[in-house]
Amino acid sequence: MGLLQVVCRAAPCGPAAPQPSVRVRVSSAAMPAHPAAIAVEGLEVSYGAHRALSGVSLSVAPGEVVALLGPNGAGKTTAARCIAGMRRPDGGNARVLGLDPAADRDRMTRVLGVMPQTPGCHRQATPRELLRTHARFFADPLDPDELVARAGLGEVARRRIRTLSGGEVQRCSLALALVGRPRVLLLDEPSSGIDPHGRRHVWGLLAELAADGVGILMTTHSLDEAARVADTVVVLDRGVVRAWDTPASLSASAGRGLLLETPDELDADALAADLRSPVEALGGGRWRVDATSDRIPEVAAWFARTGCRLSGIRADVPDLEDVYLRLTAREDEP
CATH class of the missing domain: 3.40.50.300 (P-loop containing nucleotide triphosphate hydrolases)
Structure with a gap:
């Protein structure tokens, strides 16, 4: 019933x-x-x-x-x-x-x-x-x-x-x-x-x-x-x-950042030290930088100085799905 x-x-x-x-x-x-x-x-x-x-x-x-x-x-x-x-x-x-x-x-x-x-x-x-x-x-x-x-x-x-x-x-x-x-x-x-x-x-x-x-x-x-x-x-x-x-x-609680894409091997520690912001690997040549969109020129300048190719950069604006997936993530999930 x-x-x-x-x-x-x-x-x-x-x-x-x-x-x-x-x-x-x-x-x-x-x-x-x-x-x-x-x-x-x-x-x-x-x-x-x-x-x-x-x-x-x-x-x-x-x-x-x-x-x-x-x-x-x-x-x-x-x-x-x-x-x-x-x-x-x-x-x-x-x-x-x-x-x-x-x-x-x-x-x-x-x-x-x-x-x-x-x-x-x-x-x-x-x-x-x-x-x-x-x-x-x-x-x-x-x-x-x-x-x-x-x-x-x-x-x-x-x-x-x-x-x-x-x-x-x-x-x-x-x-x-x-x-x-x-x-x-x-x-x-x-x-x-x-x-x-x-x-x-x-x-x-x-x-x-x-x-x-x-x-x-x-x-x-x-x-x-x-x-x-x-x-x-x-x-x-x-x-x-x-x-x-x-x-x-x-x-909003998920925070905002910058999503980067590069075909090269990225020295994340060096980028994080230069920007004084955490850098997180997302896999597949994608990275997240804990920085606001007004710092895009600064990030692009770092890539130009180091010779590392930057194939994409955009502001990461999380939505409800992003928050939900983070809150309910399983340890055995990729």
């Missing part, structure tokens, strides 16, 4: 009163004043001798989009399962709008929408049928027909799920997570398998939801998606949070 199915089945039933727009108010279930949308503190989870999470802490504010990044096996799904109440942590705790996912499950399911990476959509049903069925679990759902249009499912709303493309099924899964007017969203790879146009559509929808005050935690392997959509990025690796900051700040 999928993550979405478990959460939806526990939700309280009620009449499916249609609403005029997807962007109408979110759920008004009574909550503590101004709690974090998601608050995770010191999560510890082990599977036998394997430590899946080691003291993981993170938070999502209302209206904030947080991207949870990490390699396969980093602990992202385990953290999501703890937040959704599907796995009790061995230590630490998770809260959704101040609610304990286990003790306050009924109240939590009124405010939390979950989209699993592998959708649990009934293959014989249509998107419209699924949305209308799921709407009956909630007292104040979004209008399923309006949600079909907003999720970009209008052309396939009457087709069986088994006939849809992977991207169309993903958009249906996202729509199911939204039908109960959640104040918090937990999304596992929301744009996985979706074409570029569909991906932009999903990103726009997430931006609208955040603007309406919905707190969103999404796991993703797409560094581009994280950089474009997220306000905050959390890098998880081997069960430990390696970084937690804005995409811009993380990129």
Whole structure:
């Protein structure tokens, strides 16, 4: 049974009163004043001798989009399962709008929408049928027909799920997570398998939801998606949070430098001494100098003086992918 199915089945039933727009108010279930949308503190989870999470802490504010990044096996799904109440942590705790996912499950399911990476959509049903069925679990759902249009499912709303493309099924899964007017969203790879146009559509929808005050935690392997959509990025690796900051700040933290290329054997120590800046070998005749772009003439002059050929030089401006790769590098990788 999928993550979405478990959460939806526990939700309280009620009449499916249609609403005029997807962007109408979110759920008004009574909550503590101004709690974090998601608050995770010191999560510890082990599977036998394997430590899946080691003291993981993170938070999502209302209206904030947080991207949870990490390699396969980093602990992202385990953290999501703890937040959704599907796995009790061995230590630490998770809260959704101040609610304990286990003790306050009924109240939590009124405010939390979950989209699993592998959708649990009934293959014989249509998107419209699924949305209308799921709407009956909630007292104040979004209008399923309006949600079909907003999720970009209008052309396939009457087709069986088994006939849809992977991207169309993903958009249906996202729509199911939204039908109960959640104040918090937990999304596992929301744009996985979706074409570029569909991906932009999903990103726009997430931006609208955040603007309406919905707190969103999404796991993703797409560094581009994280950089474009997220306000905050959390890098998880081997069960430990390696970084937690804005995409811009993380990129800036990697530092800047100059990338050099030469077909000759470079005397890195001599260059470093002359420039009074560290020089790092990158392999294949490529080198990184810890210097700013205004020192390019100085570097070029050193090459001219020493007779070492300089075939290329440019400023190195790291992006989120550079930071991610450095944070999650394995010792056995080249």
